[in-house]
Amino acid sequence: MIKKILLFGNPNVGKSVIFTRLTGTTVIVSNYPGTTVEYHQGDTRLNNEKVKVIDVPGIYSLTEPTNPAEEVAKEMLEKAKEEGSFIVINVIDATNLERNLNLTLQLIKEKVPMIIALNLCDEARHLGIEIDYKKLSQILDLLIFPTCAITGEGIKNLKEKLDKAKISDFQFKEEERWQEIGRIIKEVQRISHRHHTFLERIEDFTIKPFTGLISAVIILFLTFLLVRLIGENLTNYLFDPLFNNLYLPNMIKLIEKIKSPLIFDILIGKEIEPLKSFGILNTGLYIPFVIVLPYLFAFYLILSILEDVGYLARLAIVFDGLGHRLGIHGYSLIPIILGFGCKVPAVMATRILERKKERILTTLLILLSSPCLPQTIMVIALLAPYGIKYLFLIFSLLIFLSLIATFILNRIFKGEVQEIFIEIPPYRLPYFSMVFRKLYFRTKLFIKEAVPLIIGGIFFFGILDILKIIEFLKYFSEPIFQRFLSLPKEVAAVMITGFLRKDVGIALLAPFNLAPKQLVIASIFLIIYLPCLSTTLILIREFKIKDALKIIIFQLLLGFLVSFILNILLS
């Protein structure tokens, strides 16, 4: 009786796709090595019995775990061995048989009942790789099923024969594992000579140091343009009209029926226009759904495509050298790029980093190196009329500051940076069903994790507002802005709104008729002084209150210091 199925395989072999095919549960499928460190679990039916399926994190080796994914995988196997009634499906990438067999042989040594799915068979054929899988099956003393996970070819066969999984009797010397694999490969694999494909030429171009850097800059710039184009249009022509013309008027009518000004203030706000006050059903929904979601959606779409094509892994490699000097890992670049869009998912994405130091430094870079996308757009809108030099000043100052800050903190914090060591996946055309599935999951994660925080935060501020605490804070901070930053005292109010939504804060600077220099100081201050409310809450959840407070206080001090110095320098 099989009660549990463990899917084992190297990263990037289509294991997650086979998992999805077996269980029907939707999971994140990715071309980026290491995304499956969080494992997935689902159920399938075998002879009318419910069977648990576990998508074990992708690993290269099982013998001596050297990273969290391998530790998790080994523990899962040990646990299954204790419990019994399980089988292992070893998913092998046919385009990379030799390297994949390493794990297979290690699994055979574990003496566990297993069966093999030889995946990506069609791709191997395209590459001129021919595998005599029947012979391989004889040698390994295990059943092998050629599969194409994306089209689903072969999976049904595999599923019908799962009870034929067995403990292999194949014998070899552990010290000669790779030599043994070499002998097997000679017997079962033929590679016909072929010319470099177009994709391979691009591959070389995007990975070699100089051309890699150039292509990275171009791709990142195009990403930014595309995200802005899609996000802006979604907001202006779809989400905003829906909210203001359809949702809000009806909601107001409904709430007016309660006839309680206090409840109206809490739910809709003191003013009816979104973003002018703190109503949870007004501003509280407008921020996440009308301002953030469209850009996030656009950003995730492009990101998922880049990820599935195999580009993100290359980007990590290109920037690893620079990253090491700052105490971060090449992988850190992915959360940092996410941060161009919105800081909330970016901070969440630092989970892919293995060490605490890398996570904290990366988070600082996320928060300091660039404003989030809606903020960037506001800054551009506000300062563009005064000429490009002010924009240039702001953005280069931010990058400079964040690099200096991380560089210094890297010296202060102890701990070495993990060396990058990854397989470079070949470029593949993305499968759009997988891209959309991932897009769906990421958007869902944002709605599930971030939206309640934003609404809760707005509720909290609404109460503070009603209790006149915000007014007190304004009154208290006015002289600071006037004396040290040469800004009109009314700006204090903007800074407090800015905590709620920084882009809105920046937009609210417009009516003050500030001089360009004052605008630069106010923008820089607004960008740095605090993470926005939602980000603050996410920071607290991800890092525990102590480390989150450290990050926030650091930002606050830096924000005041930089604006103060800037005020002296510019006047």
Added chain:
Amino acid sequence: MNNFPLVDLASLEEGSSAEVVKILGGWRIHSRLEGLGIYEGVKIRKISKSLLRGPVIIEVKNCKVAIGYGMAKKILVKKSSD
């Protein structure tokens, strides 16, 4: 036999083939490298050198692998004559 001296992987010329002779360091680095098929005696080809101490890229067993600069420094190789 050839008479090429031992060099570390980071210093190996771009495009040349070589054999891994010695990996410096403890079991952890050996084990990590071994998982992707890099062990003493294996033949590799260097695809790209590192920029600003970034990773070195090699081909091993038909597969491209990026190795951090510090790690590449610990891998000693002997250039093949071909």
